[in-house]
Amino acid sequence: MKEEVQLLIDLQELDQHIITGRKRQDKLRAEQKTLTIKSVKIEDMIAQLDSEIALIEQERGEINQSLLKEQDNVEKTEARLPEIKTQKEYLAILKESDVAKKQIKDLQDALAQRDEAMAALQEDCQEKQQELDTLKGTSDSRSDEINQELSDIDASLVDEDTKRAGLADKVPADIRKRYELLLIRRNGVALVEARKGTCMGCNMHLPPQFFNAMLKKQSIDTCPYCNRLLYVMPYTGQ
Numbered sequence: 001m002k003e004e005v006q007l008l009i010d011l012q013e014l015d016q017h018i019i020t021g022r023k024r025q026d027k028l029r030a031e032q033k034t035l036t037i038k039s040v041k042i043e044d045m046i047a048q049l050d051s052e053i054a055l056i057e058q059e060r061g062e063i064n065q066s067l068l069k070e071q072d073n074v075e076k077t078e079a080r081l082p083e084i085k086t087q088k089e090y091l092a093i094l095k096e097s098d099v100a101k102k103q104i105k106d107l108q109d110a111l112a113q114r115d116e117a118m119a120a121l122q123e124d125c126q127e128k129q130q131e132l133d134t135l136k137g138t139s140d141s142r143s144d145e146i147n148q149e150l151s152d153i154d155a156s157l158v159d160e161d162t163k164r165a166g167l168a169d170k171v172p173a174d175i176r177k178r179y180e181l182l183l184i185r186r187n188g189v190a191l192v193e194a195r196k197g198t199c200m201g202c203n204m205h206l207p208p209q210f211f212n213a214m215l216k217k218q219s220i221d222t223c224p225y226c227n228r229l230l231y232v233m234p235y236t237g238q
């Protein structure tokens with residue numbers, strides 16, 4: 001086999017490996033992104049619940065203040081009872097105290113309602129936090145695996161890129177140019193074998209005369225159907 005043919009075979013093999021490595025990296029990065037998105041989504045939900053809880057806590061504080069004020073009012077009103085002189089005064093104080101007591105009851109109801117809402121929110125928040133912890137437990141270890149694999153591939157790619165540059169430099173310029181172009185246009189497969197009269201790239205049967213000439217020449221040719229570079233393996237009885 002001509003040296004140039006072997007060079008191209010080696011180059012194509014190496015390129016296939018490089019492309020597979022890059023695709024694998026893309027897939028791993030996408031997986032990592034999905035892991036992050038999932039936990040960010042739960043973190044957002046927790047933040048939302050936290051702000052709702054904070055709001056209710058604030059409301060509770062305000063209600064409690066009003067409650068203290070009303071309780072104080074009742075005490076002060078009722079403290080005036082021993083000093084009253086007339087029935088009219090007495091009734092007025094009772095009325096005042098009743099209004100305040102009614103107000104207290106309403107405030108206590110409002111407080112109970114907030115407590116209920118708060119308990120529900122806290123339960124929700126706890127569930128989400130557990131979900132997040134579980135997710136993080138699995139995704140952190142998966143993320144470590146992904147990072148390790150990514151850096152392993154990076155290391156191989158550095159080696160392979162160097163090796164590739166060395167190989168590609170030895171390929172004659174015109175063929176190299178066609179090869180590089182086909183690599184892009186034909187999805188990473190620029191060079192294929194013509195085996196038993198068939199192009200292994202597009203699976204078309206090559207014209208017999210064309211294939212016979214290839215067997216004789218043992219050099220690089222071009223598939224008339226898919227334009228890929230073709231080679232034949234020598235002495236295999238094809």
Ligand SMILES: [Zn+2]
Nearest residue numbers: 199202223226
């Ligand atoms: Zn073809």
